[in-house]
Every structure is written in C-alpha cells, then in structure tokens.
Amino acid sequence: MVPEFLIELRDFISQPWPWWVGGPMIVLVMFILLYFGKEFGISANFRVMCAADGADELADFFKFDWQSQGWNLLVALGAMFGGYLAAHYFVSPDGNVAHVSQATIESLNALGFDYEYGKVPLVLEYYDWPYLFTLKGLLIIVGGGFLVGFGARYAGGCTSGHAISGMSALQLGSLYAVIGFFAGGLFMTYVLFPLIFG
Amino acid sequence: MMRMSRYILVGIIFGVTMYKTEAVSWFRIFEMFHFQAFHMYGIIGSAVALGILVVQWIKKQHLKSVEGQEIVIPDKDTSWKRYIFGGFIFGLGWALAGVCPGPMFVLLGAGYTVFVVFLLAAITGTFVYGKLRSKLPH
Numbered sequence: 237m238v239p240e241f242l243i244e245l246r247d248f249i250s251q252p253w254p255w256w257v258g259g260p261m262i263v264l265v266m267f268i269l270l271y272f273g274k275e276f277g278i279s280a281n282f283r284v285m286c287a288a289d290g291a292d293e294l295a296d297f298f299k300f301d302w303q304s305q306g307w308n309l310l311v312a313l314g315a316m317f318g319g320y321l322a323a324h325y326f327v328s329p330d331g332n333v334a335h336v337s338q339a340t341i342e343s344l345n346a347l348g349f350d351y352e353y354g355k356v357p358l359v360l361e362y363y364d365w366p367y368l369f370t371l372k373g374l375l376i377i378v379g380g381g382f383l384v385g386f387g388a389r390y391a392g393g394c395t396s397g398h399a400i401s402g403m404s405a406l407q408l409g410s411l412y413a414v415i416g417f418f419a420g421g422l423f424m425t426y427v428l429f430p431l432i433f434g
Numbered sequence: 435m436m437r438m439s440r441y442i443l444v445g446i447i448f449g450v451t452m453y454k455t456e457a458v459s460w461f462r463i464f465e466m467f468h469f470q471a472f473h474m475y476g477i478i479g480s481a482v483a484l485g486i487l488v489v490q491w492i493k494k495q496h497l498k499s500v501e502g503q504e505i506v507i508p509d510k511d512t513s514w515k516r517y518i519f520g521g522f523i524f525g526l527g528w529a530l531a532g533v534c535p536g537p538m539f540v541l542l543g544a545g546y547t548v549f550v551v552f553l554l555a556a557i558t559g560t561f562v563y564g565k566l567r568s569k570l571p572h
Contacts, residue, residue: 253455254476255477258451258480261448261455262485271505272501273501282556285557286564295565298561314441314446315448317446318445321449322453322540323545339468340461378555383524383526385560386523388556388560392511395536396535403486408512409510
C-alpha cells in the first residue's frame with residue numbers, strides 16, 4: 237500500500253505550477269550547482285558531445301577538457317528523468333494541457349492551428365517522427381535544432397546560462413544575449429511564422 | 435556514486451520544473467513572444483530577481499562550495515557582437531522549435547523520441563559554429 241501522504245504529495249505536485257513556483261525552483265537548481273562549484277548552463281553539453289565525438293581533431297574550439305564537464309551531462313540526464321516523471325506520474329488533473337490565454341488562442345487560430353480555449357496540448361503535434369518528413373516538421377526539428385545549437389554556442393550560452401545564471405550575476409554580456417534572444421524570437425514570430433504556417 | 439547521483443537529482447528537479455511550469459510547451463513560448471501572458475516573464479523574471487539576491491549573498495558571505503573553495507562566478511566577455519548576433523540566431527531557433535536546450539532534454543525524456551534528431555541538429559549547429567568561429571564577428 238502506498239501511504240496516503242505520498243498520494244497527496246503526488247496530487248499536489250501534479251497541479252500546473254504557477255510562475256512564482258517555477259522561478260524560485262530554477263534559482264534553487266542554480267544555487268545547488270554553484271554550491272557544488274559548477275555553473276548552470278545546459279547548452280554547454282552540445283559542445284561536450286561534439287568534443288566527445290572527436291571534433292577536437294577538426295576544430296580548436298573543441299579542444300578543451302571535456303571530461304571535466306561530465307557533471308553537466310548528468311544534469312541533462314536528470315532533466316530527462318524529470319521529464320519522464322512529470323509526463324507519467326505528475327499529469328495535471330485536466331491532462332497535458334498548455335494553459336495559454338484567450339488572446340494566444342486567437343493568434344494560433346489566425347496561423348491555422350484549430351484549438352479551443354483550454355484544449356491546447358502541452359506538446360506540439362509536430363514533435364513526432366512522421367512530421368519529420370513534412371516541410372514544417374523538418375524546419376521545426378532540424379532547422380530549429382541547428383539554430384539553437386549554433387546560436388547558443390556563438391552567444392556563449394542559452395536561456396539557463398545567460399538569462400538565468402548570467403543575468404543573476406549582473407553580466408552585461410548576458411543582457412545583450414537576452415536582447416538577442418528576444419530580437420530573434422520576435423523576428424521568427426512576426427516575420428517568418430506567417431510564411432512558414434500561413 | 436554519490437557525486438554522480440547528486441547531479442542527476444538536480445537535473446530531475448530542473449526537468450520536473452520545466453515540465454510542470456509548461457516551459458516545455460511550444461505554445462507557451464509562442465504566447466511569450468506575442469506578449470499575451472505574464473507566465474513566462476514571471477518565471478524568468480522571478481528567477482532573475484531572486485537569483486541576483488542569491489548571488490549577492492554568496493559574494494557577501496564569501497560562501498564556500500561543498501569542496502571548500504570560495505564560489506567564484508567568472509565574468510563574461512565585455513564585447514557585445516557575439517551576444518547580439520549569436521543570441522539572435524538562438525532566438526530564431528527558440529521561437530521556431532519552441533524549445534531551448536533544457537526543455538529539449540526534458541521532452542526527450544518524456545517520450546518524444548524525435549528530439550534525438552533535434553539533439554543531433556543542435557550538435558551539428560554547435561560543430562559548424564566551432565568550424566566557422568574564426569570567421570565570425572565576436
């Protein structure tokens with residue numbers, strides 16, 4: 237028998253988390269890593285994976301002590317376990333729904349997404365193998381992945397490294413990076429989305 | 435083993451947080467770039483506000499890490515080009531794919547196996563950057 241309090245705890249965790257829980261939890265993650273003498277930054281793993289793949293023989297950028305970065309791969313592995321747990325054991329009472337606003341539903345409808353309020357799935361339908369063989373799916377997965385990997389390393393970090401760690405440490409470079417993230421995101425959203433989804 | 439499992443545990447906290455706050459959702463990122471809800475701004479904003487306090491506290495206390503050394507947070511370069519240009523390219527991908535690197539691992543673990551391809555594409559992007567690095571403005 238599972239003790240009652242564990243079921244209650246599970247139900248408690250399973251509710252959608254408000255922003256004021258999310259932000260402090262991310263800071264907790266950052267703080268624990270700092271306490272372990274590490275810096276929170278997920279995209280650094282791409283460079284580690286490149287180097288581990290032998291890219292250091294091809295470009296100087298990958299000649300670094302990648303074995304000392306193993307801890308970061310473990311964080312990424314943990315994030316995968318976390319995703320598995322959340323998706324299988326902490327499902328919200330109303331299902332895997334993204335609780336987006338009415339205004340967002342209207343913007344989605346304008347782009348051709350046929351969703352009603354309260355019924356937007358948490359996960360985009362294009363995240364599936366058959367869509368990889370459609371132009372949109374290929375753009376989202378392969379194009380998006382390439383841009384994220386290229387841009388994160390060019391900028392020296394991603395959302396975790398710059399927007400959270402860097403801004404918390406009052407780094408001007410991180411502020412520039414976040415301005416860049418938003419400039420790129422807005423350009424994609426307002427200029428390129430109508431071409432891609434229109 | 436203890437040293438390894440603690441990083442996995444931190445990752446689990448991070449993964450559950452990303453999933454349960456819906457930061458893994460393409461639609462939440464879409465909403466954020468349309469300025470149609472406070473949610474994502476609240477997550478990032480409260481993290482930065484609290485993060486600044488925590489980092490200031492660490493510096494003031496000269497807090498030592500678990501290994502006994504003082505925690506130092508290295509400064510980033512003072513240039514701007516790499517941040518703006520690189521950030522712009524990253525932002526294009528973030529809005530298009532609806533995931534940044536953290537949520538990508540979270541969704542892969544949640545069972546969306548197609549993210550193996552996303553991961554390979556991101557590694558390829560990182561690799562191409564590594565090759566072109568000397569030719570790009572930084």
